[in-house]
Amino acid sequence: MSQRVIVTGGSGGIGAAIVERFVTDGARVAVLDRRAPAAEPASLFFSVDLRDPLDTRRAVGEAIAALGGIDVLVNCAGVFQHVSLLDITVDDWDLVLDINARATLVTMQAVAPVMLEARAGSIVNIASMAAKQGGGGEGHYAASKAAVVALTRAGAQEWGCHGVRVNAVCPGYVLTDMGADTRSDDDVRTWSAKSPLGRLGAPEDVAGVTHFLASPAGGYLTGQAINVTGGMIMH
Numbered sequence: 603m604s605q606r607v608i609v610t611g612g613s614g615g616i617g618a619a620i621v622e623r624f625v626t627d628g629a630r631v632a633v634l635d636r637r638a639p640a641a642e643p644a645s646l647f648f649s650v651d652l653r654d655p656l657d658t659r660r661a662v663g664e665a666i667a668a669l670g671g672i673d674v675l676v677n678c679a680g681v682f683q684h685v686s687l688l689d690i691t692v693d694d695w696d697l698v699l700d701i702n703a704r705a706t707l708v709t710m711q712a713v714a715p716v717m718l719e720a721r722a723g724s725i726v727n728i729a730s731m732a733a734k735q736g737g738g739g740e741g742h743y744a745a746s747k748a749a750v751v752a753l754t755r756a757g758a759q760e761w762g763c764h765g766v767r768v769n770a771v772c773p774g775y776v777l778t779d780m781g782a783d784t785r786s787d788d789d790v791r792t793w794s795a796k797s798p799l800g801r802l803g804a805p806e807d808v809a810g811v812t813h814f815l816a817s818p819a820g821g822y823l824t825g826q827a828i829n830v831t832g833g834m835i836m837h
Contacts, residue, residue: 604628604629604630605624605627605628605629605630605673605674605816606629606630606632606669606670606671606672606673606674607624607629607630607631607632607669607672607673607674607675607676607816608631608632608634608662608665608666608669608672608674608675608676608709608713609621609624609631609632609633609634609645609676609678610634610635610650610652610676610677610678610679610705610709611634611635611677611678611679611680611728612631612633612634612635612639612645612676612678613633613635613636613637613638613639613640613647614635614639614640614778615776615778615805616678616728616773616776616778616805616808616809617633617635617676617678617679617728618639618641618805619804619805619806619808619809620676620678620805620808620809620812620813621633621639621644621645622644622809623806623809623810623812623813624674624813624816625644625645627813629674630645630646630669631644631645631646632645632646632647632648632665632668632669633645633646633647633648634648634650634652634658634661634662634665634679634709635647635649635650635679636649636650636651636652637649646665646668646669648661648664648665648668649661652679652700652701652705652708653697653700653701653705655704655705655708658705658708658709658712659708659712662709662712662713663712666713666716671716671720672713672716672717672723673722673723673724673816674723674724674725674726674816675709675710675713675723675724675725675726676725676726676727676728676812676816677705677706677709677710677725677726677727677728677750678728679701679702679705680701680702680728680730680746681697681698681701681702682698682740682743683697683698683740683742683743684739684740685739685740685741685742686739687738687741690741690742694742695742698742698743698746699742699745699746699749702743702746702747702749702750703746703747703749703750703753706727706749706750706753707753710725710727710753710757710768713725714757714761714766717761717764717765717766718761718764718766720765721764721765721766722765722766723765723766723767724766724767724768724769724815724816724820725754725757725766725767725768725769726768726769726770726771726812726815726816727750727751727753727754727768727769727770727771728750728770728771728773728808728812729747729748729750729751729754729770729771729772729827730743730744730747730750730772730773731772731773731774731775731829731831731834731835732744732747732748733747733748733750733751733770733772733827734748734751734772734827734829734835734837735835747772750770751770751772751827754768754769754770754825754826754827755768755825758824758825759825762824762825767815767820767821767823767824768824768825769815769820769823769824769825769826769827769828770826770827770828771808771811771812771815771827771828771830772827772828772829772830772831772835773803773807773808773830773831774797774802774803774829774830774831774832774834774835775790775793775794775802775803775831775834776802776803776804776805776807776808777790777802777803777804778805790802796834797831797832797833797834798832798833799832799833801832802832803830803831803832807830808830811828811830815828
């Protein structure tokens, strides 16, 4: 039986690569995003405002109904801002924490009853290297991704006895549209030099690890925050 997968933020960047990876493997995928995928979709699409918990629960419920259940949830939706600590406004904080952290909690809560009843399921939350090492110039972003890792541990500890696994992926520098206006060519060269592999990540690098965590091959992994950083972080 093919996996039934929900991917938030699956219309572009890392999320689109994750959707493609699951679809290639024969999964049925529902994308939850504010905009439809640019390419011809091979998946279902549900428009959602992830800042609105009620709308988020509505979209998750509709996706589960359309798929006939759920086996995998991937929380990939996120926003990034580069702002110094003294300049972070309350609105900045609320935007980043609402989408990156609170929406992760809401979607986890929305799928959990179905997974717990089935006594099976896998949740993969896309966090960030910033959860472990970030801070300067991205305090609210780093805080939001650290919260994602904490939610991952909580879910793993509470739901593991019911057969539900929860893991996180912590990508490093991955060239996507998010953050494109905050980086230069010099930045790319500098960041690439930090990796023993001498390159930045591609969305497909994150997609491969995400798919592994949701597959039977990753069946004894839960509560982990796995670095996909090209060796920039080794703990």
